[in-house]
Amino acid sequence: MMPQFTQIDWSSLFNMGLPWIVIFAAAAIAFLTAALVEEENSLFTPVMTLVAIAVAFALSWGRWLSPLPGLSFGMLVFDKLSVFVWLMILFSAAISVLLSIPYLAARGFVKPEYYGLLLLSTLGMACLVSAGDLLMVYLGIETMSLAVYVLAGFLRYRAASNEAALKYFLIGAFASAFLLMGIAFVFGSAGSTNLAVLAERSTEIMAGEGRSFYLFGVAMLLIGFGFKIAAVPFHAWAPDVYDGAPTPVTVFMATAVKAAAFVAFLRLGVSVFSAGGEVWITVLSVGAVATMLLGNLAAIVQENIKRMLAYSSIAHAGYILVAFPSIVSDPQGAGRAVLFYLFAYILMTAGAFAVVVVMGLGKDEPTGISRLAGLGKRRPVLAATLTLFLLSLLGIPPTVGFFAKYYLFLTAVKSGYIWLVVIAVINSAISAYYYLRPIVVMYFKIPSPLVGEGQGEGETHALSPFIVAVLAITALGVAYFGIFPSNLLAIVTGSF
């Protein structure tokens, strides 16, 4: 059953990997620019990065459209799923780049290597979502994370940024250790780390004497992933890191990193959860409930919008986990629901954080919710878009957030987890409390003159065209796919 390394068709591997090569080349150029050219405030690197992402996106999109069947190289699997998720990742990487340009410029901290790191991390995600083997999962996670550790601490003059990087690095290393240990145990009991092999043999292994080692190994893997997707009780790093990191990097972590980790988790789940389902159903359900509850309850008391969105992102991870127990009985439905949700989540989270970037374009980073006071008057369009994103996160129709939630919960109901759905919808109602707060502050409170004076400096300038682009794309996406989800649904259905 070992994969045949000798029979690799190099030309088709090259074809498949072409988008990756483009991204890698762009990353290399970015690092070379950093080393060779003294460039300050130049748009060369970010534009080059965007072009590379666009080329990779076009190549991959063509690949998704082509009727050819997916290809497996043992370690790497190029199927529609991996291509689709890779497209989502490229999309959120592009958004992060667009947001980074004005963000870094406002701080006078423009460095080409920033974009190089971003691209390298994207490359790690590519490995992660295409991984057909646990070792490739590990490799992908490490490549992805190492670059993000550096990015989180990129504003090296800021203590909070340093703290975020250190925390993220230590916790990440810890999670990697769990992953490695899990892989070792799985290999010991199953004799392979290939996901396809594991899927075939897991029933047999679960019946044999390696059962307890195998269970322990998969449990360790779950813990490793639990850290990466910030599921309770492995979530504690997320608020501090999201808060401390530069906001465009936070966007990247909250969208691309999370999506990549979730999809790898999904692949692992589809391979191993069907055997010994009961155990995993219990673990995942408890995890989902705890993650939703803690995320939502903790978000209520936050005064800082970045932290609030961090906890909200934990809560959303909990919602996604609601679909995971269904993997056992309905892997296809669960996979589709998770993919749709991830896409919706990327749109609305990126949009909401884009507004936070606007708030923080001055010298300091005023991210207190109270700083939004009177935004509805001063910046009606910006306030309206933030309202749209918040309502979408809350799951009010007709936004994409509602349909995504609906589709997710439908899958769980179909598989009979009605109680899990009831808890999830009650959580949605709880989340109304904190998603409405920025709206109250923006529109309902008449700002007192004292508070009104010290608004973020960024607000006095015209919006940067890059941010306008991000807001327009995400807002249109949230509204369009909310009212007409059919097309997106068809793409998702074709991918899983």
Add this chain to the structure above:
Amino acid sequence: MNWIYAHLLTSIIFLPLVGLLVTLAIPSRYEKTIRVVSIVTSSFVLLLVGKLWGGFAGSGEFEFVEIASWIPSVQIFYRVGADGVSLLLMALTAFLVPISILASWREINRSVKAFHALILLLETGMLGVFASLDVFLFYVFWEVVLIPMYFLIGMWGSKDRIRAALKFFIFTMAGSVLMLAAILYSSNAAGGSFDVVAWYAHKFGLTEQFLLFGAFAVAFAIKVPMVPFHTWLPDAHTEAPTAGSVILAGVLLKMGTYGFYRFAMPLFPMAVIKFAPLMLTLSVIGIVYGGLVAMVQPDVKRLVAYSSISHLGFVMLGLFSLDPQAVEGAVLQMVNHGISTGALFLMVGMLYERRHTRMISDYGGVARTLPVLTAVFVLITFSSIGLPGLNNFVGEFMVLLGSFQTRTIYSAVSISGVVISAIYMLWMVQRVFFGEITNEENVKLPDLRVREYWVLAPIIILVFAIGVWPRPWITAIERSSNTFLGLTKRVEIFSPTASKGAENAFPSFVRRGEGR
């Protein structure tokens, strides 16, 4: 034009959205243009609803049905249609919206553009709720209504508006998420379809019925509101601007009773049998309790708000007594309450514009300075307490007469509600309008302006029209309420063997729906 006539319901539902887009395109400094555009748009909606009524056959089935593919892969369709009750409630909505906009001409003077955009969005949502035959579509419209009303209360409300708006939102949201879970479950049980007619034909199991009815009923009972879910109502009604209060009391509360009529009761007939005593008890408690609490309110607006709880209790009593007359009375009462209470809120708003207070004790003897306003107020008060010859009398009488046949005790206790309503309304009128002028500020107040005549005239006409000649209104709903009763009173689920004979008890369109 032909397209509009062929897609009458769709045109009605989405015309306000067109108006909204036009409004958004007008620069916000042209406030008058914005007001005119919204009035014209909502008046056109009213015209189209008149056209709809003209073509309505009153067959008891859904008419003007339009079906379009929306999200076919999950069996979600754009499916609208109207029976008599939908028609009446859509007419009520289309009637109250232009009046509310006209009434806000002076009251709303900041963020005028946003206000009118939200009102038009609200109108689309409300009309959609009453016309949806697809439960998913219904839920979407149901939630769409929530947002603009939240903003109306929060942005243009009075002092305690933020708390009131939040309370309104959280209460409604808590109810509707439970309904969402129930909808997910029901659609899965009914084979993935969201067609309400297919759901009618599906036989839910007994335990399923109890739980699903519970989830739907909580969502709707919060909206009605029934005791003990009523606590959001006094705050929201009191703090909202006049237009908000009028629409809230006039239409939004009816979304709750309509939900019972359309979904909770006909879908789960066994649960209705089981829970009817509870629901009737809560209705009667609402009637008496709402009236008693209204009596002691020092604030006119709060008094009217509490009176709504009492009036809506009659509607719920009528629906759950499952008597043809009572059901017709209940539906008619939904409309009557919208008209009378809407008018009361409008006039409280007019008083507030003049004196900037809502406290009863600040008034007294206003009849001398405002003779016309007083006359209209007294008329509407008579309408509200059910004086024969005016609109409320017909509905209330039918509800009491019908429920007396099937639910004698509940009906008997409810009659006290009629007396209580006379006490609190007349006492309030006496303290506000009659007696000596005790407060200097009440001496010089301008009486009704021309615009205010226009606001009140259509309402007065309707108050008399329904009171004197209720026939056309009742004809419109007669067959529909029979269909409702046919569905709600079926008991064939008890014994599977008997179900074959009971098939014939289904209204024809439900049997046809099974074949789809």
